[in-house]
Amino acid sequence: MGTTVLVLAPGILTSCEKVVIQNVDPEPKGPALPNGLVIDLSISDYAILNNAGGSKVVNGIIIVNTGNNSFSALASACTHQGSQINYSSKSNNLQCPSHGSVFSMTGSVLNGPAITALKSYSVSRSGNILTITE
Numbered sequence: 001m002g003t004t005v006l007v008l009a010p011g012i013l014t015s016c017e018k019v020v021i022q023n024v025d026p027e028p029k030g031p032a033l034p035n036g037l038v039i040d041l042s043i044s045d046y047a048i049l050n051n052a053g054g055s056k057v058v059n060g061i062i063i064v065n066t067g068n069n070s071f072s073a074l075a076s077a078c079t080h081q082g083s084q085i086n087y088s089s090k091s092n093n094l095q096c097p098s099h100g101s102v103f104s105m106t107g108s109v110l111n112g113p114a115i116t117a118l119k120s121y122s123v124s125r126s127g128n129i130l131t132i133t134e
């Protein structure tokens with residue numbers, strides 16, 4: 001889970017040596033959901049999710065109504081330095097206001113400086129109930 005920081009000092013490496021960075025965590029990052037997350041769309045707090053393009057952050061997860069009765073759920077903390085990302089309905093992606101990282105709706109990094117994907121969750125709907133699970 002840790003990240004190795006490589007510090008280069010002049011004179012230690014010659015021009016022929018290979019630099020191998022190890023232990024960079026490639027796993028998408030996001031909160032664990034051992035019991036799932038249940039959202040009742042009939043509750044006023046979540047009413048925005050009834051509209052295409054609407055989004056809401058709940059327990060570190062951004063839930064997005066992507067239209068056509070489809071929903072996405074991804075970790076809401078940018079994997080660069082943790083700022084809360086926002087959904088752009090215009091671009092249909094997730095954008096970080098701090099340093100410009102952009103993530104796809106599957107969580108992959110489209111633009112840095114972030115290098116780690118957002119964790120993506122499964123969303124199912126039954127009537128007014130959304131159930132979000134890992």
Ligand code: FES
Pocket residue numbers: 078079080081082083096097098099100101112113114
């Ligand atoms: S915290 Fe998101 S790009 Fe830096």
